[in-house]
Each structure stands twice: as structure tokens, then as C-alpha cells.
Amino acid sequence: MTGVTASDGPDAAARPNGVSRRRGRPPRTESAGTRDRILDAAREEFSERGYEKTSVRGIAKSAGVDSALVHHYFGTKEQVFEAAVEVALAPALVGRDAVLEGPLEEVGERMTRTVIGLWENPVTRAPLLAIVRSAVNNETAAAVFRRLVAGQLLRRIAGQLDSPDAELRAELAAAQLVGIAMIRYVIKVEPLASADPEQIVRRVAPVVQGHLTGR
Numbered sequence: 206m207t208g209v210t211a212s213d214g215p216d217a218a219a220r221p222n223g224v225s226r227r228r229g230r231p232p233r234t235e236s237a238g239t240r241d242r243i244l245d246a247a248r249e250e251f252s253e254r255g256y257e258k259t260s261v262r263g264i265a266k267s268a269g270v271d272s273a274l275v276h277h278y279f280g281t282k283e284q285v286f287e288a289a290v291e292v293a294l295a296p297a298l299v300g301r302d303a304v305l306e307g308p309l310e311e312v313g314e315r316m317t318r319t320v321i322g323l324w325e326n327p328v329t330r331a332p333l334l335a336i337v338r339s340a341v342n343n344e345t346a347a348a349v350f351r352r353l354v355a356g357q358l359l360r361r362i363a364g365q366l367d368s369p370d371a372e373l374r375a376e377l378a379a380a381q382l383v384g385i386a387m388i389r390y391v392i393k394v395e396p397l398a399s400a401d402p403e404q405i406v407r408r409v410a411p412v413v414q415g416h417l418t419g420r
Contacts, residue, residue, distance in 0.1 A: 240278050243268045247289045252335030256286060256346040286339070287349045293332030294353060296323055305365050313378070313414025316362070317406050320382045324390050325402050337383075337391060354379070366417060378416040385409060 246268035250259045261282050265272040279285040304315045323329045339346040359379055363371040385405065388394045397405075 239268075239270060239274065243270065243275055243278060243285075244289055244292055247285050248293065248332045248335055251286060251289060251339050252331060256282075256339035256343040261285065283345055283349060286346055287353070289332070290336050290349055290353055293329070293336055294358075296326075296329050304362065309365065309418060310414070312362075312365070313412075313417055314406065314410040316378060316417075317382065317410040317413050320386070321402050321406055321409075324386050330390065333386075334391065337387065362417075368418075374417050378413045381409065381413055381416060 243264065247259075247264045250264050250267055254263070259282070261275050262272050264285060265275045268275070275285060279288050304312060304319055307315060324333060336346075336350060340350040341347070355376075359375040360372065362378075363375040366374055368374060385397070389397045389400075389405075
């Protein structure tokens with residue numbers, strides 16, 4: 206019978222066929238894949254457990270790596286969450302530029318269509334749900350969410366508005382859309398939960414436009 210030798214390391218006895226998770230830093234060629242795997246695992250953990258019940262150890266276990274690697278790539282749990290949020294919000298941040306292009310009198314429709322489109326897409330909906338649920342239940346998660354949304358999205362939109370209260374207007378428009386997202390996709394209240402997305406855009410876009418540019 207083949208035994209475990211000292212050179213196999215302290216974890217060898219617990220691993221099948223002498224193969225275990227790597228400790229420490231992976232080779233450079235594996236770094237990008239490892240980082241992405243950790244982020245995928247983090248989004249799943251935050252989605253299923255929420256911010257408070259998710260741990261770095263749990264994320265590492267789900268990703269199949271040692272927790273030291275999670276700390277190496279991201280630092281604290283808050284920083285892991287922020288990285289996961291930033292990746293999940295990337296389509297919105299890219300879409301931000303599309304929202305800002307075109308006539309100002311149509312910005313409400315573009316903003317509404319972009320946000321509803323993100324929630325309608327199953328690929329982006331899952332991480333958005335994880336973010337919203339965590340932000341609602343935990344102040345640390347909420348602070349991360351606010352920092353990213355306010356710093357990278359709302360201020361850019363506010364900067365395009367010719368108004369002394371531009372930031373308030375942008376936040377009111379965002380609040381309108383976040384409220385709809387909560388009722389439709391998180392709480393799932395009918396008939397809004399089953400309403401046609403185009404109908405929602407037609408009804409809500411003028412209200413968002415009013416927040417942004419109305420007098």
C-alpha cells in the first residue's frame with residue numbers, strides 16, 4: 206500500500222489521490238483564472254447567504270482555494286464584496302455612457318431602459334439580487350454599494366444636468382428605479398412582477414425624466 210510521505214505536506218492525508226488545493230500564490234499563468242473563480246464563488250456566497258453570513262473561509266472553500274489566496278487577491282471580506290459588486294455593476298457602468306449620449310430630453314427613457322434591461326437579463330440579475338439583498342441587511346455592504354453607485358454612476362449623470370440640485374435629481378431618479386426593481390424582482394409583487402418590461406419603461410420613463418430635468 207502506498208503511504209503518505211513527509212514530502213507530501215501536512216494536508217496530503219486528507220486529499221484524494223494526493224491532490225489538494227494549493228496554498229499561497231498560484232503561478233502567474235493561473236492568476237487571472239483563480240481571481241475570477243474567487244469572484245464567482247463570492248457572488249454565489251453573498252447571494253445565498255447575504256453579507257453577514259458569508260465568510261472569507263466559505264468563499265475560499267467554494268472556490269477551491271486556500272483562504273490566504275482570497276486575502277492575497279482582495280484583502281478583507283468588505284473588499285471582496287466591493288470587487289464582486291464592481292464586476293456585477295460593470296454592465297451598468299458601461300451603459301452609463303450610453304445613457305449620457307443623446308438628447309437630454311430623452312435621458313429618462315435611456316436610463317430607465319438600461320436599468321430594466323439589466324434586471325431582465327438573467328446573467329446580470331443574479332449578482333444584482335445578491336448586492337441588493339446584502340445592502341438592505343448590512344450597513345457595511347450598503348456603504349460599499351453607495352460608494353460605487355454614487356461615485357461611478359450618479360455623479361456622472363448629475364454632471365450632465367444643468368441644475369443646482371443635480372445630484373439630488375439623479376438620486377431621486379435612481380430611487381425610482383431601485384424601488385421598482387425591489388418590488389418587481391426581489392419582493393415580486395403582482396401585477397408589477399409579471400408586467401411587460403416595455404410597459405414599465407413607457408410608464409416610468411416620464412417620471413424619471415421629470416426627476417432629472419423637470420422644473
